[in-house]
Structures are given as C-alpha cells and as structure tokens.
Amino acid sequence: MSSCMTPRRLPLRVLTAAFLFATLNGCVNLDDAAGLSKLSDEARVSLPKVSNDVAGTCARQNTLFENTPPAERPPTEQAQDCKPYQEIANHLAKDENVLADYFDALGKLSSNKPLGYDATIDQNVTATGANSALAANTISAGNDAQSVLKSLADAATKGYREKQLGQLIQQTDPAIQSLTQSLKKVITVDYALLLSNEELSLDTFYKGPMASAQPNERLALILVQRQYARDKNALQSRKDDIVTYGKIMDDIATLHTKLKQEADKKASIVEIGKQVGPIIESLKSALSDIQSRSN
Amino acid sequence: MKISPPVPPTATTLTDDQMQALAQSFHDIAVGIGQVRLDAITAGSKLTDPGIVQLQGYVYSLMNTAAGFALQAANLTLTSADQAVNQISVATQAADHALDKLKDIDKAVSIASSVIVLAMAISTKDLDQITSAAQSVAASAGLAT
Numbered sequence: 501m502s503s504c505m506t507p508r509r510l511p512l513r514v515l516t517a518a519f520l521f522a523t524l525n526g527c528v529n530l531d532d533a534a535g536l537s538k539l540s541d542e543a544r545v546s547l548p549k550v551s552n553d554v555a556g557t558c559a560r561q562n563t564l565f566e567n568t569p570p571a572e573r574p575p576t577e578q579a580q581d582c583k584p585y586q587e588i589a590n591h592l593a594k595d596e597n598v599l600a601d602y603f604d605a606l607g608k609l610s611s612n613k614p615l616g617y618d619a620t621i622d623q624n625v626t627a628t629g630a631n632s633a634l635a636a637n638t639i640s641a642g643n644d645a646q647s648v649l650k651s652l653a654d655a656a657t658k659g660y661r662e663k664q665l666g667q668l669i670q671q672t673d674p675a676i677q678s679l680t681q682s683l684k685k686v687i688t689v690d691y692a693l694l695l696s697n698e699e700l701s702l703d704t705f706y707k708g709p710m711a712s713a714q715p716n717e718r719l720a721l722i723l724v725q726r727q728y729a730r731d732k733n734a735l736q737s738r739k740d741d742i743v744t745y746g747k748i749m750d751d752i753a754t755l756h757t758k759l760k761q762e763a764d765k766k767a768s769i770v771e772i773g774k775q776v777g778p779i780i781e782s783l784k785s786a787l788s789d790i791q792s793r794s795n
Numbered sequence: 796m797k798i799s800p801p802v803p804p805t806a807t808t809l810t811d812d813q814m815q816a817l818a819q820s821f822h823d824i825a826v827g828i829g830q831v832r833l834d835a836i837t838a839g840s841k842l843t844d845p846g847i848v849q850l851q852g853y854v855y856s857l858m859n860t861a862a863g864f865a866l867q868a869a870n871l872t873l874t875s876a877d878q879a880v881n882q883i884s885v886a887t888q889a890a891d892h893a894l895d896k897l898k899d900i901d902k903a904v905s906i907a908s909s910v911i912v913l914a915m916a917i918s919t920k921d922l923d924q925i926t927s928a929a930q931s932v933a934a935s936a937g938l939a940t
Binding site (some may be wrong): 580635701709 | 825826832833836841843849852857
C-alpha cells in the first residue's frame, strides 16, 4: 500500500496528520489540493441546467402562446420555432463540457494520471464547428472551446505528465479567458433578453385576463393570481441563475489566472492550494446554488 | 485626366454590442405595446377587440425580432452600418418614447406596424429601405423628420 492513500472516516486529527505526512512526502497533488476533478464533475451537472434553458424558455413561451385562445391573437401569428434555440443550447453544453474536461484533465495531469482523451476530443471538435447563423458570442465560445480541445489533444498525444502541467496552463490561458467571457456574455446578455421576453409573455398571458375578470369569477381569479405568482417566482429563480452563472465564469477565469501565475513562479502545491482555495470554495458554492434552485 | 470612380460605401458587420442594442430596442418597444394593450383592457376593452388582438400580435412579432437579433444574427452586414444603426436607434427611441403612457390604440397600432416594417427592412440589409422605414417609425411616433 502506498502512503499516498487517504484513509476514510477517520477522525479529523488523523486525517490532518495523514495529509501533512503525504504533503511532506510529495504525494499531495494539485487535484488533492484544489479538487479540480470534483469541481469539473459539479460544473458538468450545474452549468447545463442554465444553458439548456435557452431552449426551455422558448418552449415555455410557446406553451403560453398556444394556451391563449385563438380569438385573442391574430390568426397569422405562429408559435416560435425552438429548433435554433435548441441548437444554441447544444453548442453551449458542448462548450461547458470542454471547460469541465479541461479542469478534469488538469486534475489528472497533476496526479500523473494519463489523459486518454483522444476519442472524445475528435468527436467534440467536429461537433463544435462554427455556424454563421449563431450570434457572435456563441461562435466565439465555440472557437475558444475548439482551441482548448486542441491543446488537450496535443497534451494527450504527447503523453503530457505532471511536469508539463504549467506548460498546458500557460498555452491554454488565452482560450480559457476568452471562453469563460464568451459563455458569460451568451448567458448574461443574450439569454437574459430571452427571459425578459418570457416575462413579457407571462405578463401578457396573465394580466389581460386578470384585468378583465368579472366579479363572479372571484375564486377563479385567486387561483390564476397564485399561478401567475408561481410562474413569476420560477422566472426570478432563473434570473438568479444568470447572475450565478456569470459569477462562476468570472471565478473560473480568475482560478485559471492564479494557476498560471503560480505555474510561472513554479510555486509549491501547498502554495497553489492556498492561493486557489478561496476561489474553489466560491465556485463550489455557486455551482451548488444553481443545483439547489433547480431542485 | 483620369477620373477615379466613386468609392462605394463599405459593408460592415454589426458588432455584438450593436446587435444587442438593436435586440433591446425591439424588446423595449414590445414592452411598451404590451403596456398600451393592458391599459386599454383595464380601461374596459375586451381581449377579443380587433385593436387589442392586433397589439397582441405585434407584441409577439417584436419579441421574436428581438430574440432573433440577440441569438442568431451574427452575420448582419450593412453598408454604412454606423449610419444605419444611428437611424434605427433614433427611430426606435422615438417609438419607445411615444408609447409611454399612450392611450390611443390606433396610434399604438400605427407605431407598432411601422416598427415591424423597420425590422423587415433591416433584414433586407438595404440602407435605402432602412432609412425609409426608420423615417416612417419616427413620423408615426410624432417625431419631425
């Protein structure tokens, strides 16, 4: 048995002693110190909950449209075609996945595990091909994601190990900075406008009939008012997710900047852990907020 | 003496910020139209009154236009893009301002329909059509052109 193994379910003092012992023996790696692999697992679950809603909001708006009596809307008006929105959501999910793959790869490399990403990389690079019908931020995110994937493919092909970790971080930093900012803009600006549209759809759907309700419809009105309030609350929760998503992207960018700075300084793992710890905590908390709001 | 031919105006792709501003303008007008409709219903109009139904349709159309600009139109390239964006901006601001506290359904219908024509003109990418449509929006909003 290696002394690097962390015993489970032991008192805190024993665990701390084991960690210190492992650190002194050089067994603690960046993944242990920063929890990059775990972080990427959480990002893989939480981030698509927000970006998938680019298509979700279109579907909800169509439901409101279809539930509006035909006599109250022009016969020429059609429900929205949600397919382009679904395509954008799919692109974003792939880009987020690349981000998660990258941090997972950093964790693996830092613990000297082989990457083994070749097949996935080939598939994803093909899938994230640029589409000129998409908005600039979506295209930019796709291009950055491809750049990150190519760096990962190189790292896998060349059999990078822990020693080349700094090199990978340095060469990927511009793409990571750009990818996080592009994803942030798609969600906090483009998707935010779609949610504002949904809010207008909700107001249009509920407020008109509520304003024209007759005195003998008092109980029905109360029920409708409650449903309206519920729908508005759900929408507010999605708006909160937008703010959190933006913060996550900023935190990931800051985390990568810190990792790059520490790599430049050839800092010790303990020092890196100390530097990135607060950012990792902030990220975990933000990812968990999205998760809990979706439950 | 050799005379050089006139240089045609160069086509420029709208920046992301310009596209966002366009999207927001059309969304804001949709909100304004929605408010005129709701005020009219509160004042006694029926949900099925032709003017109310028409306004409802314009709200949908303007929202779709805004969403299209926000998400899908990265390749919108216009000749004299800055001039076009400026004209659109003046027109949509005038429309938005005119809709504020407007009680007249017919005037709201007139503003909304001219804004829809402007959206269609933008999609043609023809500066003359955009200029003409922007002037119509400004006129329907009561702005002297």
